[in-house]
Amino acid sequence: MTTRELDLTTLSPTRLWIPKHVLITRAAADLPHTAEIVRRCELAGVDDIRFLSGNALTGLRGATERETYASAKNTLAVVVAPPSALKPQPIPPSADWRIDLAKGCPAHCQYCYLAGSLQGPPVTRAYANLDDVLDGIRTHAGRGSVTRGTLERGDEGTTFELSCYTDPLGIESVTGSLAAAISRVGAGEFGTDVQLRFTTKFDDVGELVTLDHGRRTRIRFSVNAAEVANRFEGGTARMPARLAALRAVAQAGYRVGLTIAPIMPIPGWREQYGALLDDVAAAVAGIDDLDLTAEIITHRFTPASKEVLLGWYPRTRLEMDEDLRSQKRSKFGGVKYVYPKQTMTEMRGWFTEELERRLPAARLLYWT
Template sequence: MAARLPLDVRQIYLEPRAAALPRGQEILRRFPDAERIEVASHWNIPGLHGNAGLVKDWLRVKRQVLVLGFRKTLTMRPNGRSADFIAPGLANGCALSCAYCYVPRHKGYANPITTFANIEDVLAALRRHAQRQGRKTEPNTVDASDWVYDLGENSDLSVDALISDNVRDQIELFRTLPNAKASFATKYVNRDLLTYDPQGRTRLRFSLMPPSVARVVDIGTSPMSERLAAINDLVEAGYEVHLNFSPVIIFDGWTNAYTELFQQVDAVLSPRAKAQLAAEVIFLTHNVGLHEVNLGWHRKAETLLWTPQWQETKQSEYGGTNLRYRRGLKGKAVERFTALLRRELPYCTVRYAF
């Protein structure tokens, strides 16, 4: 486990139904001194969600507040990029404070972790869905032989594992599914994961970016040097470890910075880690609402994320206004990035880039 913990839980908002479950009781025992506040719904907490006055307490709320809820929706959504399916997450929100994170767009001015206690419902839904799929008969860019389920679309499972055994239980489930593999992206080094014995059935995607940029936008995460240093150990512990270059942020000197990062990766990885390496590449999409939130707690980040001279607006499918790099610029940038990656890390398969 990393020496510096991102959590200091002092207040727990809880749904009584969740608190009564065995996993809910386990979580409450883990934080015995935290104040407990009953709420009707984990999605609508007066004074927390939508409270503009909390934006200046962004970091404190993330570290000190936990929401304990009951997961109702158990749908598996088709994906096709990071995974074949997006699984129903056992958490929503994060104690880390990446300035580009899209999850706060849906929660308003506070984005602490909501963790779900009905673990058995989620495990059963995963098992049933995988069994219905049968064997994967045609390889795709996600995986050559297994159906891959993303477990952490809206959270960081390495941090979630500090709260309960939900992550361990999911990894143990996938050891028993002969046709399916778990996957999640992370920016936090939790060395307890080395004891989970995934047996090659869990893919961990380490998010990487140049350290100078990460120090500005990846608040509360593990330093890039720690993430790189953990890759070989995780491979030896039985994980498949890929790289997640997301988001790629364009700034003056960005190609030189990424060239240096690729060279650091090459210098650190063991032959075994290199042999199984693959990467996904996603260029930054920013959001007008998130920009306004960030101005309230971390204006410096917006000098990197909000660059209208290189960006154009586009309405999202949820009705918000997003900023993406201009079409011609982005196409050339993606080509430049992937060319650099193939030159410096020729053994690293690029699963997709956009």
């Protein structure tokens, strides 16, 4: 099925984030992409759009941690990406390089990957100097060691991950950054041997399926067992909506993927994750030229992320008990708490076998 044959009326998003407050810094005010963000925000009905006299984001804290969190999650800041954010960074095992369209996420995942890595209130910051951000693709095309030149993933070319510090689809309706990046890469502006990739928990793909993407973008949907998704992934599209969006973009010719994460050994995990894989198989059935990958990531946390998450979600039922975990140290001496070796081995063996049996079209890129 071609893009023209898609019924776009069926692609109305089930979950759409519209900020209550939009703050535009002085440095970002006159940039061309800022005008596009303002246009989209006004179209979405945002009433509070403020141009700041300076570049500092102030007045974000409430009387309590919960008030600060709630206000920040309803705020979009339009800022200029600093020089440190413009230099692509290696991002194994996902991609050759990381480039950031934004920093911060509007969702309410109780295991949030960003907790502990972002400074201050969790405001979503969209980068207005989009040309500078995307120029990293130009300077780093043909370089890298994760996919570029490898036997297993060399057909992907040089890969650029867009979703390390945000969910770019979750904010796309009010930024347009993702559509701009996909269109420019699809048109070959940065060469023909590059590929964008991003992960999302949202389903707002109506605009994306109309783009001339040149099959140079892989859209991966973050999926999980129903119990995990329903309990811990607030403010996101539900699993059936994500799978419907997965089918829609695959029908539109995009390369697609699954980010099965974070895996948790909940009671009945084999049955729940088995049902998930069966649902994915049904969602992609009958699609011509399907290019489907899978990345599987187990749940882990750090002391810093646990402290932040308990401040954001004091009543969470998410298991973060150090006594039930094993320590994993980074080369820089940082500590992560992961599942014990026996649990990891058992889950990895099951997922590897069941992914091949239930979803043979999927190519497993890595497990971590």
